[in-house]
Amino acid sequence: MPTQRIALVTGANQGIGKQVAKELVADGVTVFVGSRDLARGKEAVADIGNGATALRLDVTDAASIASAAERIDREAGRLDLLVNNAGISTTRTDVDMAGFRALAKPSTAPLDDLRAVWEVNVFGVLAMYQAMLPLLRRSSEARIVNVTSALGSLTTVADPTFALHLAFEPIYGASKTALNAVTLSMMIELEGTGIGVNLVSPGFASTALTNFQGTDSVEDAAREVVRVARLGQDGPTGTFTSWNGMTIPW
Template sequence: MSTNRIALVTGANQGMGKQIARELAADGLTVFVGSRDLVRGEAAAAEIGGDATALQLDVTDATSIAAAAERIRAEAGRLDVLINNAAISTTRAGERDLAGMIASAKPSRASLDEVRAVWEVNVFGPLAVYQAMLPLLRRSPDARIVNVSSAVASLTLVADPAMSFHATYEPVYAASKTGLNAMTMAMMIELEETDIKVNLVSPGFAKTALVNFEGTDSVEDSVREVVRVARLGPSGPAGTFTTWEGQPLPW
């Protein structure tokens, strides 16, 4: 069994997930680089370096999730840090314009098939991974789950007409992150009497494929809060929803 802390980052072959994995590996953690496409995951792990290992993991596939949990059990014996990062914003590969994506996702126009597909990754995926990895997290003396959400998920914020994203809230991506917040709250309540800490984080608005690279923040800046929370020790807080430097966000 490894004496390093063991981390799993889902959706870690690119973007924010890859940067999170890179920073944790640089801290000396053994990092499983979760990737739906194993070849891309292997390329990312090689670039990350340190003790980073590619792990085939499709968060919408129960067989893939079970196999990933079994591999972590066999190779590491436990899991100390789970970062549910994998997410998609659309299923329309040809959609290249963020404004167009938002317009076509309005409640009156959104494809129900796309809503289901995005929610499958962003809401049900983290729950499925949580269920599979919880026995491994219970083996850790200092386990932490970090779910990567978004400020647009806050119903309190989005209900305010003065907020910049009030008019763009839609049932595909934005509401899926609200759904993730609800799933995270359920996890927090289930584990609040245990030593496993659960936190929810809103990263920056990163320039990644998720938003057609139209974000305003670098990937490095965007993941700072995710990594900060992942690094918290056993005395660190649980049950929080924060943005950079621990600033609380309303649910």
């Protein structure tokens, strides 16, 4: 593992993003820890350790993204790894997961909530891609890892026997389907460039995203994201895998 590899992980002040940043730093990677709240980012960096740098980054704010790109350019001159981890499932704070699913049906889904979630999960990822691609092009082993969900797999959720078949909804679930489509477009655009693009569905972790109702540890949930993030220049691109390393159908 190159000791001077430069990485950016969005939404890295907590949960899976923080775990990914921690493991990459342990590998000797220099990691920019993206956080909407800089103070929380600095708290996370204090726990992650040497090699981590807090970076104020709101993926829904064009000025914030541009400022982050400028700082990485100024301090590192390139980017070897972009992990688009930032994501939300709802803006509602008054309901648990069961309540969210009851509200999120196509017939009742609050459109303001849908727009806010898609702004982070879909448009935020594309905005990051556009801003960071010039820095990634300067790397000899660039890779983009987009963190999604198995709920975004149309083939999977269309199967009536799938455990979460009835949980698919237009707010979070469909935002991940859209993210998968956007990721596929990135894969196609970057074919033959040497820049790898991978899509990973982490485990069902007990994090803020799941209102701490997940069943997997953060370490287990982040395992595949970390594995793919560690891939070198000759590692596979264009893959869509789950937390346990299995291929997920589109």
